[in-house]
Amino acid sequence: MDFSLNDEQRAWQEKARKFADEAIRPASLARDRVLDPAQTWDWDLFKKGSKLGFRTLAVPKEYGGPGADFVSQAIVMAELARGDSGVSKAFSQNWKWSHLIASVCSLEQKERFLTAFLADDTFVMGKGITEPNAGSDNRLPPEDDPRAGLKLKAERRGDEWKLNGEKCFIANGNIGKLFFLDARSNPNVNVKEGVTMFLIPRDTPGFRSGKVFNKSGWRFYQNAELIFEDARVPHANVIEQNAGASRLDKGERTGGDLFGDLELAANALGVCMSACESSLNLARSRTQGGKPLLEQQSVQLKIGRMNMLTEALRSYVMRVAWEHDQKLPSTNAGFVMNYSTDVIQEVTQLNMALHGAAGYTMDAHANKLVRDGIIWTHLAGDAVQRMKVVRRMAKSK
């Protein structure tokens, strides 16, 4: 076994750490405090990060991107999240879809979208799956109810498709330039079989974004409604590999959802790193009766647990990243995602407890980390997300 990083991985780590320390962290709390959820994004910060390569990190070398491996990607996500979890997600959200373009799009689509994506520091992407009445139904479709799941309607009209319906909570919904959209092309079969994926550029006629959701945490990272009213999409924007057939099997590729699982776990790791640093600084600098808090047993025990959980999460995240690079089939990505929910919530809570001991005010950073951590419940650690992984494991063995 060898846990050391190679030069390229080390270089990405240092670059991301520097960017987090110098650019993300100083802006983080101010962004968190912006009350209008549609005004939290910071283009200057984002463009700076884009020029350093964080937006396009996952685009393969053969298409002109940095082509960083999964280990590097995990490291960068954690280091950026150490500065601000939402900012890290704003960058890594694009990696998912550049993985997808590179792995399943036609040459013509790659040319059309990947080139534009690479060239433009403000080009961000998102994926539309969730609908007001289809959240868990998409993740774990009921076997016996073909009507359950997403309803956004796609009808073929010659060389065009007509789309009608609505998506909600869509990442980068109000600022994205390109969306991957799951729509129901066949309402008579279940959601696994009746869905087609489309590439939706921002200027698609009949498509617009609606309200931006007002989340408790992850303020920087925006989720919005996508609205389709007789939207017209050329057939050339259909992702053919799964058109009209089954959706991509989430367990068999290294992009898409498996990446999403690793993504949340690596991001959680960064948040935990930040909480550990913050609590150790506090315990060293705040005194009681003239002595640093760190001298107290109850403080040592809390800090010990925070660091133990964080290091265990780091080991698991790095193992999954390595397994992705080796293309090893495994359900560990799902489990590390579930596990990261438990770890981020306990670690940020302990950090808050250490900061809260003084009483009437709460450290704004400790509070932010807790709010960011609560997001993991529905994204990574609710019952559906846990059962999904177990079913995947049972199927693969």
Place this chain on the structure above:
Amino acid sequence: MFDLHLSAEQHEIRDTIREFVTHEIKPVATKPARMEALERRPPAELLLKASQIGLRTLALSEALGGAGADALTTCLVAEELGAGDPDIAAVLVETSALSHVLFDQLMTPDQRSRFLPQFVKDDAAQLALAAHEPDTDTELGINYHRAVPLGPAVSCTASRTPTGDWIINGTKTFVPNAPLASLVAVQVSTDPKAPAGQGVSTLLVPRDTPGMTIRELDQNAGWYHGLRGDITFTECRVPAGNLLGAEGKSALSAGLDASGRGIPLVQAMNIGLGRAAYEAALDYAKIRVQGGRRLIEHQAIGTLLAEIALRLEVARTIVWKAAWVTDNPSAVADRSVADLPLHTLTRIYTAEAMHQVALDAAEVFGAMGVMRDMPMHKYVQDALIFLHSGMSAGDGKLRIAEALAEFRRD
């Protein structure tokens, strides 16, 4: 004897308050700005209405013009108010508790005749206990099981003039109800040579006393429920007759729950909050269909709701028990109930359990559980405030441990 029947009167009071919360408090509490916690200030007209149905003077004895509610009844009411809006609840619960302690227990007949009529008559009059000072800490952690007096030293001083009047100087901070208080009980050091925590007296300062300045604190910058303020005393003069109790021996030195057996009012409010989250989750789970059936018909959600109900029942049981023991202290003396700091035990369990309740309830709502314009987010945030304000769980456990060891500091 073990009897959990509420009296007819307790039933009636609880039903009345539940009605008041449903029709008066909830419509205010569910306004978007309040749910986003941008506007948490209790509306004055609502506090007036609450006073008119007796909530401000709930614990004050009937003889003095209150409802004379016992500890358990005040907890029943605190739960109902907490289920409505913890910030509104905190103001009313503080005044009610102080009205009993100050007017029924500590004032002389002369003081009562000077301060009571105005307090009872004015629906807007709230009460405040000014104890906390800037940059102070209990220092319990570093002094755990050590025979040193627990701080903090009171730096707010009162000195006697030749005529016997008191001159107060100093600053108090985060004083509950200060911005609304008609009467402030302030903790002052009257013996500068006394060791930390001793030589403390309580003085009564009416609102309009020259030399007392009250500044309302920005609620959203603080980590507490209710309304708080800073109070500055500059050569503030009160007559000799405003000394509450004996000089240098304040009965309020460690706040309202000095014995560890105070009334678990904050914990009752906390349960109210947990109940509000639970009821919302239960209602939603009965309506929302995913996976081909209603959420509650799924094992995973059913189990989650069962765990929520379990935590609520256990927490309510210890809150009722702690409250009942303050009404029936002989139960400890005759060893019916263990001699433990029940209030402190209740504080630790309830805050942790209700935090988990709020998180679990939010999970039922999926992404809607983290949206600021929906109630679940506010329930989670309120549960965090209950968890990490007042006495910390860490300090609470050390207090319990000292009690287990039969360690006496004084």
